[in-house]
Amino acid sequence: MFKKGGFVLLRRWTHEGAKSANRAMQFPCLDKLEQVSASLREKSAKNSSSASHAGNIPSNEPVYGKVQSGFELFKSSQPLFLDYGGVLPSFNIAYETWGELNAEKSNALLIHTGLSASSHARSSDRNPQPGWWENFIGPGNKTIDTDRFFVICTNVLGGCYGSTGPSSPDPDDGKPYATRFPMLSVQDIVRAQHRLVKDHFGITKLYASVGSSMGGMQSLAYAQLFPGDVEKVVSVSACARSHPSSIAMRHAQRQVLMADPNWSRGFYYSSAEHPEKIPPHIGMKLAREIATVTYRSGPEWESRFGTERLDDERTPTLCPDFLIETYLDHQGEKFSLEYDANSFLYLSKTMDLFDLSRSHFERSARRRKENSSFYGGQEVQKQYSDEPYPASKRRRTTTLDQSRKDLKAGLEPLKNVRLLIVGVKSDGLFPYWQQREIVELLDQAPAVKYVELNESQSLYGHDTFLLDTQYVGKSIGGFLTEGY
Amino acid sequence: MFKKGGFVLLRRWTHEGAKSANRAMQFPCLDKLEQVSASLREKSAKNSSSASHAGNIPSNEPVYGKVQSGFELFKSSQPLFLDYGGVLPSFNIAYETWGELNAEKSNALLIHTGLSASSHARSSDRNPQPGWWENFIGPGNKTIDTDRFFVICTNVLGGCYGSTGPSSPDPDDGKPYATRFPMLSVQDIVRAQHRLVKDHFGITKLYASVGSSMGGMQSLAYAQLFPGDVEKVVSVSACARSHPSSIAMRHAQRQVLMADPNWSRGFYYSSAEHPEKIPPHIGMKLAREIATVTYRSGPEWESRFGTERLDDERTPTLCPDFLIETYLDHQGEKFSLEYDANSFLYLSKTMDLFDLSRSHFERSARRRKENSSFYGGQEVQKQYSDEPYPASKRRRTTTLDQSRKDLKAGLEPLKNVRLLIVGVKSDGLFPYWQQREIVELLDQAPAVKYVELNESQSLYGHDTFLLDTQYVGKSIGGFLTEGY
Structure with missing residues (x-):
């Protein structure tokens, strides 16, 4: 290949046997x-063939690194009817405690976790x-003094x-719920x-309920x-x-995870029957990158990383x-x-759906009531319809003012409680005006700090x-x- | 299954032959x-079997809906040596024009596009x-008056x-460059x-160079x-x-797209040899959702959509x-x-790499010089190394102040030009302080508006x-x- 202007043959790269002007990217x-x-x-495949269990419990569960032995299990055998029409015939709650419950049971403090945390809020003898x-x-001198308080932390349902959760066995067939888990x-x-x-x-009465993010x-x-x-x-960086x-960002994470072929519509738990299944680790990695x-x-990133590359002399790549x-x-x-990928998906959607509006409260109450009355084999639960959604709705149908009033009415019961709301200016996911909004909707009640x-x-x-x-720590501690 | 408290058998759903407490999600x-x-x-498969072409041009190219016939092609047969060490032995630029170039050639205005736009900035007889x-x-009365200006818009390299671009044939083997395309x-x-x-x-001298986003x-x-x-x-919503x-958000888009198995490391163009290949439409969809x-x-979203759902009576799903x-x-x-997915990936990375710093300018100049001297078969281009990156670098090595000075030095030539910088407060991707920064780094020069x-x-x-x-329109127009 000759060129005008005195240029001669290029040094050629090869890719899969073909020549190319530039080297293929790695x-x-x-x-x-x-x-x-x-x-x-x-x-x-190895776990499944060793057949050390019945094949009902996900054989790759131990890869969820944080599953630890240091928690207690509360087992509830009464069904839990859910806000969106599902039911848990029974359920377990993993929890840990620190400190001592006093005789009057008046010093209990419940810590609620964010999306991905376990009950292991603090180290203990057991863990x-x-x-x-x-x-x-x-x-x-810590924010939450375990000499004073009996502290409980649960892993969320x-x-x-x-x-x-979705990786737990459905009591009906002993196989993981997967996406048969109710919303x-x-x-x-x-x-x-x-x-x-x-x-x-x-x-009968908690001294305090404390949480941040989804915990808030x-x-x-x-x-x-x-x-x-x-x-x-106490509600920190919540709304x-x-x-x-925020829904948009979490939507993106979920869709990315669900597009991983290994997700298999939630049925990715390997078993003796399906030793080939592996968890959607690529989708989870990508979802977590977006979340980060x-x-x-x-x-923070400007000061930590700026726009520096690992090596300026290298040709930039897509990795x-x-x-x-x-x-x-x-x-x-x-x-x-x-x-667990399914836990991530369900809880991510649960955060999207969070709404303390009065109308939301009433709708949920009605649904749970209806559903518990069905709980006798006569009717089906109102779940997961096959009907396509009507495509007509493109814009909101309530005004901003209406929806604000609805939220205000829903917050009414909170006026009876002493509240600490904490906001962080640099938070882009739960921006500070969402925390200010809570205070405003409570009419700046004197019990709200x-x-x-x-x-x-x-x-x-x-x-x-x-x-x-x-x-954050000192505000909560104070x-x-x-008045304690 | 009997329960305490008078509950009797649940109405059961089945999933793949198994019973379950709740219906499986759709x-x-x-x-x-x-x-x-x-x-x-x-x-x-149909296109490949019809064999209407040599199989070198991607057979599914026509699915890129916007490829239109209304543009002209400028063909450059001189090699273009690139800032990061690659070379294009020859290249085409698609362009369209509106208005008339005057005799002095003094009324030409070049419009630069954002990442995904074509040269078709405005309708014409041809399109x-x-x-x-x-x-x-x-x-x-438009922002850019075609009675006055000769307007050129190109599709970017x-x-x-x-x-x-990456979907064009590599001159060496006539097959699409794919990820053999240089950065x-x-x-x-x-x-x-x-x-x-x-x-x-x-x-010899453009009257104006006008662009927004990557165009800016x-x-x-x-x-x-x-x-x-x-x-x-004119530079609108740029930096x-x-x-x-912004790099983080684009990084997420790229990784998501590259994780689509159909992407095939860029070699997804179907041909007579590979009729089974399809473009990574799922990865592209997800990347675009994140970009959106x-x-x-x-x-805007609060007022348009709020947190309303298509139907509040439905059980929420993960779709x-x-x-x-x-x-x-x-x-x-x-x-x-x-x-084209590869065009998207390359140009997305190109935006990340954008840096008008003096050191960047000098490094690029050195690299292009070195590379053009290799262009004779004696040496390899400095591209796409196989060496693993050193894992040691975790934090930036220059201070914020040093990097600011470097950028200021790089902007020096711009003081000779009349500049209009436009920023938008609600822009989260190119936040307004990045536009203010340009003005500040130019010492608020009087020619900068x-x-x-x-x-x-x-x-x-x-x-x-x-x-x-x-x-935006009136600011640019004015x-x-x-002084025209």
Whole structure:
């Protein structure tokens, strides 16, 4: 091949036997994913052939790294009728406790977790590994003083760290529920916790219900559902109703995960019958990368990573080479086998559906009532219709004002509770105005305390609640000991 | 199954022959994707067997809906040495023009496009379909007056609407480049345009270089590379250097697309040899959904969709049922077969790499020089190394201050040009402070004009430049006619 202007033959690359002007790009990141798939497949086949169990319990469950032995199990054999028409004939709640319940049972504090956390909020004799809120809980000077309080933390219903969720056996056939699991609301999660608190511990009134992110949704829901059963509520980086932007980001995560062929519409648990199945680790990795984008803040990344690449002399590729990319890749990879994909999908949707509006409350109450009356074989549950959705609805049908009034009415019961709301300016997922909104909708009631962290106090975005013992920790600590 | 408390047998659902407590969830959204795959496979097989072409040109190219016949082709047979070490032995640029070039060739205006647009900015006799900036260009009262200006718009190098890109044949074997295509910089794109302007049209000085988003990166790069060859530059919703947050969002889109098994590391073009190949339409749909989240704003979605669902009486599912979800789903679906996946990947990375810093400029110049000296068969190009990256670099090694100074030095040539910078407060992808930064780094030079749209002027976020003829349009129009 000759060119004008004195140029002669190019040094040619070959790709699959063909010549090419440039070298074909390499994909070490995809090679790695393929290796993970291969090793999971091998492991799954080995587990299935060893036949050490009946094949009903997912054989690859142990890969969810955080499943630990240090929790207790509360088993409820009464059915739980759910806000969206489903039912759990029975369920388990995994929980851990720290400190001592006093004789009057007046010092109990319930910690609600975010989406992916276990009941292991703090280390203990039974499980000495550090918990997800290790620095916030403990004897003495910590945010939550275990010398004073009896602290309970549960794995949420729908989770995969001991509580009943999509990876648990359906009591009807002993196989994992998978996507036969019913859709949950945050209120359903809270009702299950309430059974633990009231039926198991006999605690009629919690001293405090404390949560951040999805946990902060739960603490508010606890106060809405059982305003007489809790004295103080702490809600950090949460909201009274999800915002369409947050729904959009979680929608993207779910769709990405569901597009992983290994997800198999939720039936990815390997068994003696299906030793070839492996969990959708690629979809989980990608979903977690997207989630990570929403958990931190731009200014933090600017100061940590900027736009630096691993090596400026290298030709950039489509696999990670910016520092920020390697960070996201690492975060996704860590999480990809740590958490059950179906639990992630269900709880992600549960967060989207969170809405303390009055109309939502009433609709749920009606549905649960209807459903429990069906619970006798006469009628079907109102679940998962086959009918296509009407395509006509394109825009909202209520005004902003109507929906605000509806939310305000739904928050009415919270006026009977002492509330601490914490917002973080650098949080893009649950922006500070959502926390301010709660305070405003409660008419700035005197029992409501509001703390807002500005950018000089935290650049950690939504993750601030996991990291900041100074402003978040001290605010909560002060609020809890006030008048105690 | 009998229960305590008078409950009798549950009405049972069955799933694949097994009983279950709740009905299995339905997935109409996944059914649909499978149907699309099946119909693409059928079409691809049919096209390949009809053997109407040599099999070198992708047989499913016609599915990229926007490829139109109304453009001209500029063919450059001189090699283009690229900033990151690759080479294009020859290349084509698709372009369209409106208005007349005057005798002095002093009224030419080059419009640079965003990532996914074609050269079809406005309708014409050759192609009467509305263009992507239809309302901004035309005779009379439009932003860009075609009675006055000779308007040129190109499809960018790397694109798929007529210009040479990854779906174009590699001259060495006539098969699509795919991921043998070399990595591009925004400056490479601009150099190709400069050849069209100078070599083809003989225009020594553009009256204006105008662009938004990735187009606004190009217009700034045009002024950096050829400050004497352009009088006025308009850059809307762009930046002088990408931000790690934007890189993170684009990284997520790319990884999601690359995880689609149909992507096949870029070699998804069907041919007589490989009639089974189909484009990664699922990955493209998902990537576009994520991108859409970054193109609009939360307040717009709140007022359009709120948190309303298609039907509150239905049990929520993991397929779209919130209005915001159906919107994202629709946007993704529309785009999924309209644009070449490899073009999307390369140009997305090109945006990440955009950096007008002095050090970046110098490194690129050195690399192009080295590379062109290799162009004789003696040495290999410095491309796509197999060496694993060193894992040691975790944090940035330059300070914020150093990198700011570097950027300031890189912007120096722009002081010789009259500049209009437009920022939009509701834009989350190219936040307004990135546009303010350009102005600040130019020391508020008197030739720099800055316009910022607040939330009451536009809630359309990053997409504002496509929609707002009022504030964006009038600002550009006024700037262009000033002193003309």
